[in-house]
Amino acid sequence: MLTNQVVMDVGSTKANILRIVKGHPKSGRYVATHPMAGTEFSGPDAAIVNLYRDKNVILCDVEKSDDDALGLVKNVYKSIGMKILYMESKAHDIHAAYVSHISHISSFALSLTVLDKEKERKNILDMASGGFESTVRLAKSAASMWMPIFMLNDENVLDVMNNYIGKLQQFRDAISNKDEGEITRLIEESNKIKKVLDRKEEPVLIESAYDR
Amino acid sequence: MLTNQVVMDVGSTKANILRIVKGHPKSGRYVATHPMAGTEFSGPDAAIVNLYRDKNVILCDVEKSDDDALGLVKNVYKSIGMKILYMESKAHDIHAAYVSHISHISSFALSLTVLDKEKERKNILDMASGGFESTVRLAKSAASMWMPIFMLNDENVLDVMNNYIGKLQQFRDAISNKDEGEITRLIEESNKIKKVLDRKEEPVLIESAYDR
Known part of the structure; x- marks a missing residue:
């Protein structure tokens, strides 16, 4: 059984899902994020080159994630040019x-x-x-x-x-x-x-x- | 005294000013227009090259303007590439x-x-x-x-x-x-x-x- 899986959440609300994740035995593998980028369009046709570059991504309640899981997610965001900010999920x-x-x-x-x-x-x-x-x-x-x-x-x-x-x-x-x-x-x-x-x-x- | 002066109004509301102009002895020299173009900025620094090109301009109650006055104003708008539309002022x-x-x-x-x-x-x-x-x-x-x-x-x-x-x-x-x-x-x-x-x-x- 794999132990290094990471669940990276990119949704628009955070407090609710973190409350649910809390009770899970592997909740440390979950990293709560919200990249502040996008348009009014959805689906593959709405893809934009460099959409994320120089945009902010909010990471929430990072102390609840395992160090290696958080590190992986941060590297993903850094590699596409995003600026990382931290925030408490309710805020x-x-x-x-x-x-x-x-x-x-x-x-x-x-x-x-x-x-x-x-x-x-x-x-x-x-x-x-x-x-x-x-x-x-x-x-x-x-x-x-x-x-x-x-x-x-x-x-x-x-x-x-x-x-x-x-x-x-x-x-x-x-x-x-x-x-x-x-x-x-x-x-x-x-x-x-x-x-x-x-x-x-x-x-x-x-x-x-x-x-x- | 000049008789070929033209007053070209480019404001955003029309019924009120047309009511006032109505009583003027030279009201035929007045042409009511509303170019649908602009930005949130004001003043000379806000100028934009070709702002009006392919944009609509609304001409209101044109039957109240003298033919030559209306013709002059239409030529001005056509020369900067605007599309001319007609509308009743209250509408x-x-x-x-x-x-x-x-x-x-x-x-x-x-x-x-x-x-x-x-x-x-x-x-x-x-x-x-x-x-x-x-x-x-x-x-x-x-x-x-x-x-x-x-x-x-x-x-x-x-x-x-x-x-x-x-x-x-x-x-x-x-x-x-x-x-x-x-x-x-x-x-x-x-x-x-x-x-x-x-x-x-x-x-x-x-x-x-x-x-x-």
Whole structure:
């Protein structure tokens, strides 16, 4: 019987599966990872050369994996040019809900809204410029991938959705009240995402801090 | 006194300004247009070579413009490679709310939600992959441009926002009820945007039908 097998998980939620793995006698052979790369397309036709290069991969709860199993997985990711970061699994799932999962729900809902209207009126898509296309792009994503993600990360996703719906209601109230100052304040507050996205470009060698 | 001046409007809402222009003795010199091109950036540094090539421009209520004024504006757009479409101004504003304006509000609100969370926890942007960036991109857009658009198109924007918030609530309820079938149904319904976006690629010569 082989003793050096490694199970490398690359899914989008982590706390749930780690809870299940915990009770297994060979749980040390399991390594929980989440490569932050991909597109809205699935299957072999969606393959992209160098998709993973210079992208981040999150490794979760690494202290629960055997040293050799973790070492193998890290070498795989390093060999395809990924930057390795470490995170506690519950924190991972919260962050994923805020950064990745809500982006998808936002796009799915936007698509549903526009499709509702398109039934009534033609020509609407003659007006779709780059802004609409980039915002709605994720709505092409497969239900077979995203339904289970929303099911497994439901608590965090519901938290984020409530926050998101609250922000939309603030916008709606500001527009409804014709409150120019409040509309401007909300937009300028949201503009601060620029700084956060730019900061992401700085080279960070988080790998070395946790190396083992 | 010059009689051949032309006022070419390139703003994002049309019904309001056309109502104001209507009473002017020289309203025939005014041509209402909306080029569907641009990025989230403003000012001279944001210039892009061939931004307008093969993009659509909407001309509104052209029967209210003098023939020579309209002809001049059409030649300007044709000379930079734009495809000319015609629309009634009120219809334009409804379509713009559904396709362009809601995309921006969706991005502004997404940014506000993620920034809320970032105050509590660091590292969140290590997880921002391409999906988040494309969905939140429009949140870099200037308040000086978008506040007036939301003010001038408030009724249509509020309609769309109510529809959008309703779709998000459907998603929230489906996840909250752990209703796998309903989550799948909503995602697959939203996937239909693929067909609409692909249809946009077909060459359409709407220009000729209305040419004058």
